[in-house]
Amino acid sequence: MTIKDIGPKPQSFDIETATKENTNYRSVAWSGRYLQVTLMSIPVGGDIGLEAHPETDQFLRLDAGRGRVQMGDAKDSLTFDREVSDGWCVLVPAGTWHNITNTGDIPMQVYAIYAPAHHAPGKVHATAAVAKADEDDEPADWSVQPKKASDEHG
Numbered sequence: 001m002t003i004k005d006i007g008p009k010p011q012s013f014d015i016e017t018a019t020k021e022n023t024n025y026r027s028v029a030w031s032g033r034y035l036q037v038t039l040m041s042i043p044v045g046g047d048i049g050l051e052a053h054p055e056t057d058q059f060l061r062l063d064a065g066r067g068r069v070q071m072g073d074a075k076d077s078l079t080f081d082r083e084v085s086d087g088w089c090v091l092v093p094a095g096t097w098h099n100i101t102n103t104g105d106i107p108m109q110v111y112a113i114y115a116p117a118h119h120a121p122g123k124v125h126a127t128a129a130v131a132k133a134d135e136d137d138e139p140a141d142w143s144v145q146p147k148k149a150s151d152e153h154g
Contacts, residue, residue, distance in 0.1 A: 001021050034117070
């Protein structure tokens with residue numbers, strides 16, 4: 001299944017199938033004015049990467065695999081520590097340091113909803129390294145953004 005980000009226009013698709021079939025680290029599936037949907041595939045032993053988004057709330061749902069979620073007020077104080085698996089959701093308040101590590105034996109398939117939008121519409125990153133190196137991954141000018149605060153990475 002191929003999903004094309006059509007921007008802030010009505011859209012529908014089978015998100016569970018799209019998430020399970022996604023083989024990219026991150027694929028932006030839909031970008032609205034106020035939120036964004038991305039699909040993620042985290043390889044065995046890999047992780048999303050320790051980070052905090054000062055102005056972005058996140059909802060993540062696992063559609064395949066299992067992992068370990070860690071969150072906290074500081075990158076060296078991750079006091080929330082849970083095991084999650086297929087069907088679980090993770091809710092990340094803005095400003096919270098967080099990471100999800102794949103602890104299973106298959107790729108961990110996740111979809112994430114960011115509010116506000118966080119990535120360039122339609123952006124695809126094959127790997128975490130490609131995503132980290134991308135210097136052209138900003139939300140669209142037509143998206144509604146808070147006063148700019150920088151994301152933090154561990």
